[in-house]
Amino acid sequence: MSPMTGQVIIGLSTVVVAIRDHEAVVLTVRPDDLRTHRASAAPGLPSGPFDPDHDRTFELALRAFVTAQAGIELGYAEQIYTFGDKGRDAPLADLGGSAPGAGRIVSVGYLALTPGTADLPEATGAGALWSPWTRFFPWEDWREGRPEVIDSVIVPDLERWAAAADPVTAEARRSRIRGLFALDGARWNEERVLERYELLYEAGLAAEAARDRSRALGTDAPEPEGFHPALGQPMISDHRRILATGLGRLRGKLKYRPVIFELMGQTFTLSSLQRTVEAVSGVALHKQNFRRMVERTDLVEGLAVFDAETGGRPAELFRFRRELLLTRPATGLALPMLREG
Amino acid sequence: MSPMTGQVIIGLSTVVVAIRDHEAVVLTVRPDDLRTHRASAAPGLPSGPFDPDHDRTFELALRAFVTAQAGIELGYAEQIYTFGDKGRDAPLADLGGSAPGAGRIVSVGYLALTPGTADLPEATGAGALWSPWTRFFPWEDWREGRPEVIDSVIVPDLERWAAAADPVTAEARRSRIRGLFALDGARWNEERVLERYELLYEAGLAAEAARDRSRALGTDAPEPEGFHPALGQPMISDHRRILATGLGRLRGKLKYRPVIFELMGQTFTLSSLQRTVEAVSGVALHKQNFRRMVERTDLVEGLAVFDAETGGRPAELFRFRRELLLTRPATGLALPMLREG
DNA sequence: TCAAAAGTGTTATCCTTACACCCATGT
């Protein structure tokens, strides 16, 4: 029972981001809990097959199965990328496909944001739970300064990988490493999440790389279980790549579209807004300049209501002027950095 | 012979942009010339099916069929979007599919840029030719100031469409019209090409809208032939939507990635660089400030060689410092506008 | 009274925008 030539199965995978306790978290599912009931360390993103006979659009399909898999209603959603490379595509089992070994799977990745920082259920549907993205990309969190794992583990390993190649390739690899991991005076660019993950994958440092290699050789390797904490928690299939794409896209989009407000509740303080931007961008921001910048954009409106729950002086509550989306959807928030290096 | 449930056909469509005589042109094909040999006014983008059994990646597949259909070797290529909405998908005939009426088609759109402004062949492969994008989106060209067709045709038609709805909807529509077409002091945002095209489609002003409507009703409408020049040349299938997406993406990307140089030859003058940016962005730029901005980015290097072919004083030739891509891929060219309104 | 968090003021510096103006070539 081979598939018709030219046909593929489309898998939809969604990066669902929310804020919990001032930390950015993503929705993950344990595929094994859902199907084989075997324990496994590698989680996945909520995902499911696209059914061309019943689903009118990708977005409708994905809203439906995220609700089914995790009991979450999505707010904002946007497409991020379509992955079709052979060898890195999702194994059929991950999607519960009914045609084992039959066709090729193409993943359409989506980014979704859910508002309301307060009462996020810890574990929602069967096996669904919120995980801080820092678990998957520890090197991406620069809020407390340059993460120590970069210089203690990542760069030495990458350097060994670079040195193993012929001189010309080695120099090109070193140049990528320098630029992506802010070496030798290069500045950290928080948007390049995917490129950094791809570099680690290429260098064989991402646990998924070893799995994909052995799979290509015919040995049906299980999803990786152990992993070096500095190199992040691996995920099934190509889900960590999709997550990296989503996080990078969100970090970039923050700056030119008012998407950050899709993660906030109806009202918020400027400090909580700043902590949200910091949690997503992974950089520390300059408090005073952040406030001034936000007020200059006119995207928010003070409510002259104060929240005394914050510990110190009560903070004024603001709301997002959502009505501006119709006329000025093309403004975002700059990142007035703290600590320039 | 119905397809397996959950399977679809993937069509790859590519927006290929080049510069000819200081104008931005896109590669188009006449599908009818290739198959039925019937004359038709509606061109399409170079496109073809993705064969999961033979194509390792989307990009390899698309480079192959663009070369086959138009004799062009692509340089830079990036994915732009994947379109899967029912009712606006490509009819099978457009792809030469072998399973009439069988499945659903999902279009993966790509943007490709080809360098070398000089000797572009006029018509390359069978039925392939370069068309200025202004033919498809006349309202997007603001280089000579606000295009007259906006106020003489487009806005009045859109206003009639808005007025036909209930008061609440009508006000929301007017708000979108104002923001997208720079009415009442709103400033023109050259990046929002897709949103403007979608507005015209929704309002029934894009010729493709009538075609899709009658197709949904079962009447097998032909691709539209006549069209109002102010509303642009229609294309087959959803190709004009893909083109709008590509143009918008390119206009945005210019500003934060050095992609514009993928359209230039090995050496160029600053004026020709400016004319290229203007042709793509559709806005007039301030000459002196453009030069200063380019030089400050350090993306180009003067060669101390002069080109006397330009008419006046000979212009210095520059080259793109391509080696910077490894370390600083995240800089682009700002748009120092001329004529702020 | 002190810690903690909110919020204000001020300054040097850089970038943007807008002017006016000079330079080198072909006809």
Next chain:
DNA sequence: ACATGGGTGTAAGGATAACACTTTTGA
């Protein structure tokens, strides 16, 4: 000489980045 396009100088105004400082609460 003058038209044409290439190229420079300079100054106002706004944004950014970096300071130090005051205000209001709870413990």
